[in-house]
Amino acid sequence: MQVYEVSQINEYLRLRFEEDEFLAGVFIRGEISNYKVYPSGHHYFTLKDSQSALRCVMFRGNAYRLRFRPENGMKVIACGRISVFPRDGAYQLYCTELTPDGVGDLHVAFEQLKAKLQAEGLFAQQRKKPLPRFPHRIAIVTSSAGAALHDMLRILRRRYPLTEVVLLAVRVQGAEAPLEIAAALRYANRYRVADLVITGRGGGSIEDLWAFNDERVARAIAESEIPVISAVGHEPDFTISDFVADLRAATPSNAAELAVPDQTELRQELAAKQTLLLTLMQKRLKAERQHVAALAGSRSLRDPMNYLNDRRMLTDYLQRRLNAAAQREVSASRERFVRLTAKLDAMSPLKVLGRGYSFARDERGSVVRSVHQLTVGETLRLEFADGCAHAQITDLEDAHEKRSHDL
Numbered sequence: 001m002q003v004y005e006v007s008q009i010n011e012y013l014r015l016r017f018e019e020d021e022f023l024a025g026v027f028i029r030g031e032i033s034n035y036k037v038y039p040s041g042h043h044y045f046t047l048k049d050s051q052s053a054l055r056c057v058m059f060r061g062n063a064y065r066l067r068f069r070p071e072n073g074m075k076v077i078a079c080g081r082i083s084v085f086p087r088d089g090a091y092q093l094y095c096t097e098l099t100p101d102g103v104g105d106l107h108v109a110f111e112q113l114k115a116k117l118q119a120e121g122l123f124a125q126q127r128k129k130p131l132p133r134f135p136h137r138i139a140i141v142t143s144s145a146g147a148a149l150h151d152m153l154r155i156l157r158r159r160y161p162l163t164e165v166v167l168l169a170v171r172v173q174g175a176e177a178p179l180e181i182a183a184a185l186r187y188a189n190r191y192r193v194a195d196l197v198i199t200g201r202g203g204g205s206i207e208d209l210w211a212f213n214d215e216r217v218a219r220a221i222a223e224s225e226i227p228v229i230s231a232v233g234h235e236p237d238f239t240i241s242d243f244v245a246d247l248r249a250a251t252p253s254n255a256a257e258l259a260v261p262d263q264t265e266l267r268q269e270l271a272a273k274q275t276l277l278l279t280l281m282q283k284r285l286k287a288e289r290q291h292v293a294a295l296a297g298s299r300s301l302r303d304p305m306n307y308l309n310d311r312r313m314l315t316d317y318l319q320r321r322l323n324a325a326a327q328r329e330v331s332a333s334r335e336r337f338v339r340l341t342a343k344l345d346a347m348s349p350l351k352v353l354g355r356g357y358s359f360a361r362d363e364r365g366s367v368v369r370s371v372h373q374l375t376v377g378e379t380l381r382l383e384f385a386d387g388c389a390h391a392q393i394t395d396l397e398d399a400h401e402k403r404s405h406d407l
Helices: 006-019 106-119 147-159 177-190 216-222 241-243 254-260 264-298 306-345 349-354 399-406
Strands: 024-038 044-047 053-058 074-087 090-100 137-142 163-167 196-201 228-232 359-361 379-384 387-392
Touching: 006 074, 044 177, 053 074, 106 264, 137 147, 137 177, 147 163, 147 196, 147 254, 177 196, 177 216, 196 254, 216 241, 228 254, 254 379, 306 349, 349 387
Parallel strands: 053 090, 137 163, 137 196, 196 228
Antiparallel strands: 024 044, 024 074, 044 053, 074 090, 359 379, 379 387
16 A cells, blocks of 8 residues: 655646646636735635635736726636645635626726725815916827827817917827826926826727726826816716816817817907997096086186185185184083082082081091991091081980980
8 A cells, every 4th residue: 555645645636637628727707705915916815606615816917917906795707727736735726817797897997996086085176276268388198199189289279379289299008108198297297398288089999098097197187286188088988087187078179179268259259348448438538528518617617716716705604603603612511511510519518517517527537427326435526617626425315215205
């Protein structure tokens, strides 16, 4: 009987799996669970259905090509080979491709990035910058060979030839396009090459337009201090750039129309304002002429000396009236003062004393108002109208007790 090592059995099984053509390239539908990305860049997860589960690994090189972010609970179709990992003795799927089940991976990637940037507030309306009404210079970030560029240049020259155009030529599709577009946007901001930026391209498939769904392009637009118009594809096409930009144009031609005013409309507006200004000036001149004519017929201009003499006489009359009114007011005030002085004098304590009355103060200087404030032997100060005297208390008699005694 031959005895084998564990590693020998695992290696034997691995070779058997490798020889099986069916397992060399299999497509498996399942639900992702336990999805993990390690620092090495390798992705580990499990595919499961209602009855079974299968361990999977996707190495960094294959994972880099993913256009969406796999998540737990997502239905996917995985493609790869099934083999045994000798160290653990467990078979697993070595995944080379991963696509969402039911919808395309580009659609999933679009929705995931859209949700992510929206949660960060990059689509918020309050972030949108206003476009200059009369841009001095416009930077166009697009392909130099595309028909979209020629359409925009033609419309810009026709509508507003005063605007200068700076072309920042980039690739608009392919793996290198997002990096070039983002770099051109940052260049435009760093060197302030324009006061408005248009970025976009003509129509195409979702794959052709995908550069404008790239996160690097979206963040470059969001970081731009210069207002950005996004003009990608045709009317039905929406990209992430459209949501982040300050203004979305349905087409590149529409972007050129939105970027500058129409010189024909401006001329019409200026002509209308000129007509209005002339009308207002004519009305003002007519009113001033009428005013001058009215002044010319006035007495003050026809006979200024008599007019001045009349004004002087009126001034003298008003001066006399003012002096008389002031004198009457002074007399009335003096009479009121005399009456009030007489009333005050009548209420003066000195007047009361002059009629034969006096009042007493105790040794502390307080006015004595009641017999109950006094004690026998206490010295009082009696004040009269013409002087004062001192007296000593020898006896006290309550008025109430006196009346009772008399009765």
